[in-house]
Amino acid sequence: MAVGLVGGIGSMMAVFYTEPNSPAHYAAWAAFTAIQGVTLSPMFFLNPAILGRAGIYTLGALGGLCYVGATAKSDEFLYLGGFLMAGLGVVLVSSLAPMLLPRMSMRTMSTMEHVSAYGGVAVFSGFILYDTQKILAHAKMVQRRVLVADPIRESVSLILDAINLFTRIVQVMLLQQRSRK
Numbered sequence: 001m002a003v004g005l006v007g008g009i010g011s012m013m014a015v016f017y018t019e020p021n022s023p024a025h026y027a028a029w030a031a032f033t034a035i036q037g038v039t040l041s042p043m044f045f046l047n048p049a050i051l052g053r054a055g056i057y058t059l060g061a062l063g064g065l066c067y068v069g070a071t072a073k074s075d076e077f078l079y080l081g082g083f084l085m086a087g088l089g090v091v092l093v094s095s096l097a098p099m100l101l102p103r104m105s106m107r108t109m110s111t112m113e114h115v116s117a118y119g120g121v122a123v124f125s126g127f128i129l130y131d132t133q134k135i136l137a138h139a140k141m142v143q144r145r146v147l148v149a150d151p152i153r154e155s156v157s158l159i160l161d162a163i164n165l166f167t168r169i170v171q172v173m174l175l176q177q178r179s180r181k
Contacts, residue, residue, distance in 0.1 A: 004035060004038065008036055008039060011028050015032055015152060015156055021150075032156065033159070036159065054166060054169040054173055055166065058165050061125060061169075062128060062162050065128040065129055066128060069128065069129045069132030070132055077126075077132070077133040080126055087119065087123040090119060091119045091123050097112045113171075114175065117172045121169060124161055132158070
């Protein structure tokens with residue numbers, strides 16, 4: 001996992017710091033997507049039925065949210081950045097709480113798991129809207145020749161949003177499965 005984490009972050013930084021339309025830029029993007037795929041692929045050995053359904057749900061949510069973000073009349077979702085970062089902080093703390101506070105009651109642990117799962121779905125859905133609007137704002141700047149066009153760099157944030165949304169949907173589905181037993 002450490003190799004995947006370091007490789008993913010390193011290749012992502014290489015995407016951001018290489019010149020657009022250069023062979024190194026495309027190689028860094030290919031390495032980033034390959035590392036993300038290799039890192040996440042062992043998950044399918046856990047419970048393929050849940051992961052397949054979560055993938056379909058993620059695909060539907062990602063498509064719908066990107067459509068809403070792309071067809072909005074103005075940049076109405078760009079103001080969400082600060083709120084989403086605050087929500088991300090809450091989700092992060094609730095995700096790390098079991099490691100930091102191992103002697104909490106089961107009710108508190110269950111609450112933290114639910115905040116992490118359901119809050120994560122809400123936060124990363126918001127990030128999809130935000131990043132879609134940010135991509136469109138950058139495209140308008142490219143048309144005015146303020147920025148250089150770089151769709152590869154723009155796609156990294158949506159890839160990470162989709163991965164995070166997928167993992168939170170899996171977490172929700174596992175919580176629901178556990179509550180049924």
